[in-house]
Amino acid sequence: MNYCKKSINNGMNTVPFKSTQKIHKQEFISVIRSDPYPPYSQSSDRRDQPFKSARMKVTMMMVMMVLAISVYLDSASAASSVGEFVDKTINNNKIAIFSKTYCPYCRRAKAVFKELNQVPYVVELDERDDGSKIQDVLVNIVGKRTVPQVFINGKHLGGSDETVEAYESGLLAKLLGIETVDHDDL
Template sequence: MSLELLGCAAIAAVAVLLGNVVVAEASTSPSAFVQNVIYSNKIAIFSKSYCPYCLRAKRIFSELHEQPFVVELDLRDDGAQIQSVLLDIVGRTTVPQIFVNGKHIGGSDDLKAAVLSGQLQKLLSIS
């Protein structure tokens, strides 16, 4: 098997392992990419793979049996540009930045508060 095919197989294996985690580069502008992610997914998390607050947010959705669409900014060449777009949209540079049905929830603490108040479950139409 050629090295090129092995590389493709490795990328495919990583994609399978990561599930809905996006590490591939966007073919559009960072702004268009962010808007597409926010409005094309029930749950979108802009994250960094090593961030404990991001891990907590992902765990909360896992406990609710919901699978978010995750963009790991630290694994992308355009992660800094995406983070800049998020600053323009939400006024924050911190991660995670969480969106449900196109609505900005906030970060990890905001997500936890939304769960405790029942707001998140209403947005997700679960009880």
């Protein structure tokens, strides 16, 4: 190999280097990049820069994973709190109705309990921010997304049609432990 002293002027300062084909190409690239020192003379800190970059990527990935897990756990805890709300509503009330204010079938089911002089605990799903989530929980319990969903003493009675049928047959009064009342068809 023939080494000879040369220098390249990169517009700011003159960079001396030994010339071989390989070194010349590296130094020319470093000059184009405005790097004041050619690659063969860089400090050891620059050599492990790819490792620092890899460490940085791993660290960033771990931070992203922790954030994703925390978001998942927050949504899971929110879902479990909605599930707990539904369970408590069903089990802590003699009559629980999951309803929507504008639904004629829901009004019909609520009218049955008014006829029996019973006051149900009514959850109006359209008036709640978590109404859709409550409906998702109800799908898992009753297998339907429709409203109303009526529960008596913690047991699912059904929707509007089942409630009216139970009322007309006297089963509803029996489930509620009240005397059978003469009633008009709804």
